[in-house]
Amino acid sequence: AQSVTQPDIHITVSEGASLELRCNYSYGATPYLFWYVQSPGQGLQLLLKYFSGDTLVQGIKGFEAEFKRSQSSFNLRKPSVHWSDAAEYFCAVGPSGGYQKVTFGTGTKLQVIP
Amino acid sequence: DVKVTQSSRYLVKRTGEKVFLECVQDMDHENMFWYRQDPGLGLRLIYFSYDVKMKEKGDIPEGYSVSREKKERFSLILESASTNQTSMYLCASSLPQGANEQFFGPGTRLTVL
Numbered sequence: 001a002q003s004v005t006q007p008d009i010h011i012t013v014s015e016g017a018s019l020e021l022r023c024n025y026s027y028g029a030t031p032y033l034f035w036y037v038q039s040p041g042q043g044l045q046l047l048l049k050y051f052s053g054d055t056l057v058q059g060i061k062g063f064e065a066e067f068k069r070s071q072s073s074f075n076l077r078k079p080s081v082h083w084s085d086a087a088e089y090f091c092a093v094g095p096s097g098g099y100q101k102v103t104f105g106t107g108t109k110l111q112v113i114p
Numbered sequence: 115d116v117k118v119t120q121s122s123r124y125l126v127k128r129t130g131e132k133v134f135l136e137c138v139q140d141m142d143h144e145n146m147f148w149y150r151q152d153p154g155l156g157l158r159l160i161y162f163s164y165d166v167k168m169k170e171k172g173d174i175p176e177g178y179s180v181s182r183e184k185k186e187r188f189s190l191i192l193e194s195a196s197t198n199q200t201s202m203y204l205c206a207s208s209l210p211q212g213a214n215e216q217f218f219g220p221g222t223r224l225t226v227l
Contacts, residue, residue: 106154
């Protein structure tokens with residue numbers, strides 16, 4: 001069965017500092033991998049996705065993620081965090097099953113301090 | 115601008131009431147989903163629909179049912195609401211092929227007293 005682990009529940013960074021959010025997955029084949037962001041009071045928005053090809057994926061809002069098959073990881077990075085990046089971030093893996101299920105991680109809440 | 119809308123942002127109901135949560139998408143998507151989101155548990159799939167009148171159970175369907183009479187509308191029904199169904203409910207839609215991007219609504223925060 002597919003699964004996603006986000007080991008950090010909360011992360012606090014200073015504005016302007018770099019950011020890395022961890023994501024480890026378990027999947028039987030080459031996965032589709034996603035990062036979503038949820039701002040307070042909002043639904044989820046896709047930041048980026050990996051299906052195949054270049055293992056370094058660029059997304060919106062200056063985020064990038066690197067797929068490392070040997071480590072079963074898909075970590076999200078940003079070189080310089082802005083106060084508006086404070087949100088909850090979800091990693092997801094799929095598909096599986098007859099209805100193409102995507103499994104979400106438990107999320108990492110990012111706090112940005114001035 | 116693509117959009118998924120949910121009928122209520124906040125809802126308060128009493129134990130035993132029948133509750134309807136409505137979701138509408140304007141992207142002509144075949145797939146629609148209902149999730150519940152709880153702190154520390156992430157998003158858990160309740161039900162999924164891949165076409166009108168078609169539905170599949172997700173990971174936690176107990177206590178819920180769904181209805182999809184039109185392509186753009188997917189309803190979640192709590193037949194007899196219980197306090198353990200207090201949660202944030204998120205609706206999403208996507209194209210059918212592969213694991214496409216899901217577009218989410220803003221969520222409905224349901225409190226069952």
